[in-house]
Amino acid sequence: MPLNDDDFMRYSRHLLMSDIGETGQQRLSQARVLVVGMGGLGCPVSLYLTAAGIGSISICDPDRVDKTNLQRQILYETADCGNLKVACAKDRLEALNPNVVIDTFPCQVDDKILAGNYDVVIDCTDNLDARQLINQICYDEGVPFVSAAAIGWEGQLLIFDFAHCRSLCFNCIINHSSAEPMMNCANSGVVGPVLGVMGSMQAIAVMRTLLGFSLQHGEVQRYDGKRGQWFSLQGSQDKECSVCGLMESKEYKI
Numbered sequence: 662m663p664l665n666d667d668d669f670m671r672y673s674r675h676l677l678m679s680d681i682g683e684t685g686q687q688r689l690s691q692a693r694v695l696v697v698g699m700g701g702l703g704c705p706v707s708l709y710l711t712a713a714g715i716g717s718i719s720i721c722d723p724d725r726v727d728k729t730n731l732q733r734q735i736l737y738e739t740a741d742c743g744n745l746k747v748a749c750a751k752d753r754l755e756a757l758n759p760n761v762v763i764d765t766f767p768c769q770v771d772d773k774i775l776a777g778n779y780d781v782v783i784d785c786t787d788n789l790d791a792r793q794l795i796n797q798i799c800y801d802e803g804v805p806f807v808s809a810a811a812i813g814w815e816g817q818l819l820i821f822d823f824a825h826c827r828s829l830c831f832n833c834i835i836n837h838s839s840a841e842p843m844m845n846c847a848n849s850g851v852v853g854p855v856l857g858v859m860g861s862m863q864a865i866a867v868m869r870t871l872l873g874f875s876l877q878h879g880e881v882q883r884y885d886g887k888r889g890q891w892f893s894l895q896g897s898q899d900k901e902c903s904v905c906g907l908m909e910s911k912e913y914k915i
């Protein structure tokens with residue numbers, strides 16, 4: 662669909678860029694993305710993607726706003742406490758940009774929600790089971806998957822371009838067999854702006870893939886906010902990985 666007068670004003674700073682322009686903006690307006698988790702990461706991710714004019718954004722979170730969220734979850738206000746996060750977020754996001762369709766899922770993510778034909782799935786949860794499910798389904802469906810996490814002063818970003826490469830996945834990098842309980846914001850604390858940095862990195866990765874720029878499959882970026890330093894790594898495949906490894910095909914050969 663061609664851009665209208667409102668679009669030309671609203672997205673003028675994109676339209677000035679030769680590698681976005683009208684064609685890129687139209688691509689963004691036709692895109693469908695899913696944000697899983699509307700906490701400290703999901704807030705900045707959905708704000709930036711809504712402002713950028715992504716066509717359809719589905720948001721998924723079973724929780725209600727709690728006062729302890731307000732230190733970092735920048736979509737919500739004090740008066741929202743007790744209300745569903747996805748309902749509050751939908752109101753704010755639609756007020757920001759009424760051209761974007763916001764669909765809400767006030768529940769834990771499941772395979773039905775993930776089968777929604779998205780161009781990218783953005784993991785903003787702090788739940789390992791949800792991450793493994795997202796990884797499995799994005800891998801199976803060939804959908805790019807952008808994951809982030811933050812704790813204390815540190816953040817981590819993982820990018821999987823399953824549309825072009827399947828030789829490595831989330832399950833290869835994150836040690837899911839650890840017997841230690843998962844650290845999270847609720848038991849270890851987190852600095853709010855670190856979530857803003859990591860959520861912004863996720864939004865940039867989403868825009869890169871939607872605009873047709875390449876993503877580096879298996880890219881791992883770590884941010885140390887206390888020292889102001891970034892570390893970039895390339896993940897490597899676990900040949901025994903139950904999702905993408907060769908274990909299954911070896912068994913078939915016997």
Ligand SMILES: [Zn+2]
Pocket residue numbers: 829830831832833899902903904905906
């Ligand atoms: Zn794997």
